[in-house]
Amino acid sequence: MYPRSFHYHRAGSLEEAVSMLGQLGEGAKFLAGGQSLIPLLKLRFANPEHLVDLNFIPGTSFIKEDSGALHFGAMTRHAEIEHSALARKIPVLHDCAAGIADVQVRNRGTIGGSLAEADPSGDWTNALITLDTIVHCLGPSGARTIQLRDFIKDAYTTALAHDELVTEVEVKIPPQGSGGAYLAFKRSAPVYPSASAAVQLTLAGDVCQDAAIALGCVGLTAIRATEAETALRGNSLSDKTIATAAEAARAAADPQTDMRGSAEYKRQLVVALVKRAIQIAVRRARGEQVEGAHLYA
Amino acid sequence: MFAEAQSIVAEDEKKHGSGPWVGAALPRKEEDRLLRGRGKFADDIKLREMLYLRFVRSPYAHARIVSVDTSAAEALPGVVCAITGKEIVAQTQPFIQIGPDQAQKIRDFPMAVGKVLYQGEPVAAVVAESSSLADDAAELVQVEYEPLEPVVEVEQALTDRSILHEEAGTNRVWNGVWEYGDVERAFKEAAYVVDIDRLHFHRFSSTPLENNVVIAEWNPKDDRIYYWCNNSFPAFAIQFLAAHLGIHIDKIRVQTFDIGGSFGIKITSYPQMAVCALASKKAGGRPIKWVETRSEHMVSSAHGNERTFRNTRVALDKNGVITAIDSRHIDDCGAYPRYEPLGCVIWSQVFCGVYRFKNARIDFWQAVTNKCPVGPNRGYSRMQHLWFLERVVDICAHEIGIAPDTMRLRNYIRPEEFPYTTPNGCVYDSGNYPKMLEVAKYLIGWDDWKKKQAEARKEGRMLGIGIGTTLDSGTNNFGQSQIINPYAPFSGNSQGANCKLDIYGEVVVAVGSCPQGQGHETTAAQVVADVLNIHPDLITVRTGFDTERNVHTGMSGTYASQFAVSGLSAVHGAAQKLKTEMKRLAAFILGTKEDDLEFGVGQQGPEIKAKSSGKSINYWGLANIVNVNSAVLPPELYDVTLNCRYVWRAPFKVPDTKTKYGSLTLTYASQLHIAIVEVDRETFVPKILDYVAVDDCGTVINPPIVEGQVYGATAHGIGAALMETCVYDAVGNMLTSTFSDYTPITSMNIPKIKYGHTTTPSPHSYSGAKGMGEGGAAPVHTISAALQDALFSQGIFIDDSFNNADSIFRSLKHREGGQLAQLVKLEKRS
Structure with missing residues (x-):
């Protein structure tokens, strides 16, 4: 085994997990799907003294519809969402879940863990930030709900206290006439995307009533491309309008050059991804079934 | 059209080779296991009292x-010992250097001594x-470094401003000129002269599923070293x-087992093998196991050779027939030569590629840099040269306007x-390249x-069709090492095998x-x-190397x-x-x-029968007489052992080292x-729309094995062309040390490959078969060619063997910068 030695604790309930972490202190971490944490442990980049395993807590993995929203248990695996007919009610969610890394990662990784990790390259935050998403949390002083946009503070930083965890993710089902899409470009299946784009549009006839556009992997957190949204809102979605929005998205991106691509290429990718995501979103808003897929090198 | 090709493909589907078994599509015997x-595999072996070794590696390049x-x-409790470079120097001789002159003076030990020369050393x-304890202990080793100026670029290395091996006094490992025909005259008489300033073949590697593994035991009772490992050229x-180590070679026993891929990369694991033996000695003879992590593999196992081609001039006649090539090639072998500078001659096995030109001058250089040492990597040293020739052919074709x-x-x-x-005296045994082109x-x-391409171009789409024609030269004449170093004591090639009837008559190979x-x-x-x-x-084949079988020669391995x-x-x-x-x-x-x-199988198993009498004796009977019933034997049959070793030797002569x-x-x-290949106009992703691989390895022994090798080599080559590259920053940090950064090709990135083959039997082997498996890195050349075809009208030359969406985007965006236009010059003469 490659990590430094640590104490392993298995929590029986969410409440117990929270109290364990409180007692164990700063050297303790929650273990959800482990798809970020375990690679960090392996490389000894993260060296917690204690791990509190959430994987054996009953009732934390579910997908249900209730009062106009989909509810996901925090420990729901990406693969469960990928294969859920219910989750397809919000096509962006299926797009996102089906394209995360590879099958092995999707079988273990969880939606709650992904949000709590707040990796700037994570898929879920970017997809969900275009929707009305509420994160349900539980800490020593009880439960609370936080809007996703307030939940994500910075790269790898959330509103969660050290001994607080995500219990559920609630996503409001968009109204009739709304359509969305999530697209990411990956150099190979298992790796984080070079850039991603999430779009959610509400149409009235040909006119865009509302638009939400978010960009992933091109900043410290998912970026809402507000100027791109403005370019669409109140306009009919001609190729020219879409191109204007995509160019506005290019300006909103703030990428770094790394092995996933040069900054200038990532900006170009943002343009292409936003454009295509808008096109898919429009078709879906009109009631068409469109299979979205991540793009591979 | 294509009638002949059609019949070749149809014929191919029923062909079964020369004998009833050779040529048959027999499922692999090892498949089930x-x-x-x-x-x-080596890591499956657990020995009593076994200890575990972990290396402490340099974060600095120099x-x-x-x-x-x-x-x-x-x-730390549980730690048995530690070992450092200083201790190793005191007990050992530096590793043999293959290079001549100054390169002979390079002192290579399995651990850094005095200086570190690459990140991960x-x-x-x-x-x-x-x-786990070894991992913990490795973190506690304190090393103080004083950084030196790193040398990352090979042309920078040749300036000798910062020298890696001070005892050699230069970073140059080797230099030599290959010149044949009348180059000057060819250029004088040329109808076209094409100048290509710089081409670059990138550094990439293989990523075998199984990393390097060594178990070593230096046994104090018999003073022998026992190895259980996955080195792929143990005789070397x-x-x-x-x-x-200063030990009689017979005192070293090496065993290998199933090996999860090597692609040549595992040839150079002998430094780690040395450390494990020395550690075992220090630990009182307890066996030491070292299992390489993936991160270690990426930074410090071995990478493929990187090569830069400068100042290339090509002379052509009015029909586009190449009449001469003049060029300077600079190979980057990383921090230590190890198997190098053999790569400085191995490329010349395919000196002219598949082409007829007779006049050429290649000025070949190799230098060390502060990067991971190179090792033979599938397509070793020839693929770099073949890529160069294919680039020359495509660039000249596009420049002159010939398809x-x-x-x-x-x-x-x-x-x-x-x-x-x-021109350099190699003998291409057989081949039919135009027919392969027809089939493809x-x-x-x-x-x-x-x-479709014409239609796409009307719409402004960037769609290219590329051809790559390559060679996979097999069965080396080790005498070529004398071209590198006249004192090298190697020549020819040999391989051993043993075939016996065991005591109970089993056939064992x-x-x-x-x-x-x-x-x-x-x-x-x-x-x-x-x-x-x-x-x-009915035949048992013992694979996996074992010095104790006494089968091997000094060139044995895979x-x-x-x-x-x-x-x-x-x-x-x-x-x-x-x-x-x-x-x-x-x-x-x-x-x-x-x-x-008559040989055959009777009621009592495999047997030999007298046709005249119908009497027979089975294999058990034969083995019985020789092994345990020998009083029956007459003295004139005393030399019969039914245990036959044969050493095959290739009919080579030592090459003329001067010419x-x-x-x-x-x-x-x-x-x-x-x-x-089509380059997307918005994402610039080069997508392979269709792909065909036609192979000719002479008489095929086992068609599914050959086909599998072709798919594997093709996938490796596509990965190398579009995804896999070893990147170092300006100070020698390796930026692609994880799979997330190196992105080895996965099934998601491999297009459907259409496979075909033609057969031109080799007159140089008894069966007509030719060695195969490396595949000449054909996809690297082919994809470069397709991209060239897709982008030429946009003013782009493909000057690097690695291209991805990002690099294509940047080439297109910056093409107005003026630099790219300078890359290639065409001179037309009347």
Whole structure:
């Protein structure tokens, strides 16, 4: 085994997990799907003294519809969402879940863990930030709900206290006439995307009533491309309008050059991804079934 | 059109080779074991009292080691010892250097001594009771460094401003000129002269599923070193180890087992093998296991050679026939030469590629840099040169305005010219490149794609069609090492095999190879089955290397596309020898003449029957007489042992080292690939729309094995062309040390590959087979060619072997910068 030695604790309930972490202190971490944490442990980049395993807590993995929203248990695996007919009610969610890394990662990784990790390259935050998403949390002083946009503070930083965890993710089902899409470009299946784009549009006839556009992997957190949204809102979605929005998205991106691509290429990718995501979103808003897929090198 | 190609493809589907078993599509004997997870790999071996070793590695590319303090690590409970470079120097000789002159002075030890020369170089090792403890202890080793100026670029290295090996006094490892024909005259008489300023073949590697593994025990009772490992050229490794450790070579026993891929990369694991032996000695003879992590593999196992081609000038006649090439090639071998500078000559096995030009001057250089040492990597040293030639052909074709297929047909060596002697004296055994092109065109639907391409171009789409024609030269003449260093004591090539009837009459074959997925267990059984006229399942083949079997020669191992020739010729020779002995014995026992005997299978298993009398003796009976019932034998049969070793030798001569002339390789398998690639206008992702791989490796021993090798090599090549590159920053940090950054190709990135093959039997091997498996990195050339075709009208030359969406986007965006236009110059003469 490659990590430094640590104490392993298995929590029986969410409440117990929270109290364990409180007692164990700063050297303790929650273990959800482990798809970020375990690679960090392996490389000894993260060296917690204690791990509190959430994987054996009953009732934390579910997908249900209730009062106009989909509810996901925090420990729901990406693969469960990928294969859920219910989750397809919000096509962006299926797009996102089906394209995360590879099958092995999707079988273990969880939606709650992904949000709590707040990796700037994570898929879920970017997809969900275009929707009305509420994160349900539980800490020593009880439960609370936080809007996703307030939940994500910075790269790898959330509103969660050290001994607080995500219990559920609630996503409001968009109204009739709304359509969305999530697209990411990956150099190979298992790796984080070079850039991603999430779009959610509400149409009235040909006119865009509302638009939400978010960009992933091109900043410290998912970026809402507000100027791109403005370019669409109140306009009919001609190729020219879409191109204007995509160019506005290019300006909103703030990428770094790394092995996933040069900054200038990532900006170009943002343009292409936003454009295509808008096109898919429009078709879906009109009631068409469109299979979205991540793009591979 | 394509009628001949159509019939070749149709004929191919029913072909079964020369004998009943050789040529048959026999499923691999090793399949069942390997696919059910019952393979035995080095890491599966657990020995009593075994300890675990972990290396401490340098974070710097070039630095002086001020101090190494292992005391805290050694104080950790469960840690047995630590070992440093200083201790190793005191006990050993530097590793043998293959290079001449200054390069001979390079002092290479398995751990850094005084200086570190690449990021990831071992500076110390710790040995503990468990692998976790060894990991913990490695973190406690304190090393103080004083950074030195790193040398990352090979042309910068040649300036000798910062020198890696001070004892050598230069970063240059080797330099030599290959010149044939009348280059000056060819340029004088040329109708076109094309100048290409710089081409670059990138550094990439192989990523075998199984990393390096070494278990070593330096046993104090018999003072022998026992290795259980996955080195892929053990006969070479023991020669280096014996000299380094100062031990009689017979005292080193090396065993290998199933190996999860090598692609050449595992040839150079002997430094780690040395450390493990020394650590075992220090630990009182307890066995030491080292299992390389993936991160270690990426930074410090071995990478493929990187090569820069400068100031290339090409002379052509008015029809686009190349008449001369003049160029300077600079190879980057990383921090230590190790197997190098052999790569400085190995490329010349394919000096003229598949082309007919007679006049050429190649000024070849190699230098060290502060990067991971290189090692032979599938397509070793030839693929860099073949890529260069294919770039020359495509760039000239586009510049002059000749279609790339026409250009190739005008320049290919013609079928009637085989065996063809190249300007440097290599003999291409057989081949038919125009026919391969026909078959490839037929399989891909060439005419359809040409139409689609014309339509796409009207819409402004960037769609390219690329051809790559390559060679996989197999069975080296080690005498080429004397072109590098006249004092090198190597020449020719040999392989050993043993074929016996065991005491109870089982047919057992042992070979000196150590397969890593090439199916030697199956193909060796096919060869013996034909000799003895029995089913391959009745033959046991011992694969995996073991010095104690006494089968190997000094060139034994599995590397350099040769088993079908060297390995199977040895097996065939041993089987023939056994058959001769069996015949003599059976003739005596059955009281008949040898020509009355018939080999086959009777009611009591495999047997020899007298046709005249119908009497027979089975294999048990024969083995019984020789081994445990020998009073029956007459003295004239005392030399019959039924245990026959045969050493096959390639019929080579030492090349002329002054003129660099001679036969360097025995067989030349050829590959012809065609790729259709479209570059997306928004994402710039180069997508392979269609792909065909046509292979010609002479007579095929086992069609599914050959086909599998072609798919594997094609996937590796596509990965290299579009995804896999070893990137170092300006100070020598490796930026691609994880799979997330290196992105090895996965099934998601591999297009459907159409496979075809043509057969031109080799006159140089007994069966007509040619070595294969490396595949000449054909996809690298083919994809470069397709991208060139897609982007030429946009003013882009493909000058690098690695291209991805990002690099294509940046080339297109910055093409107005003026630099790219300077890359290639065309001079037309009336």
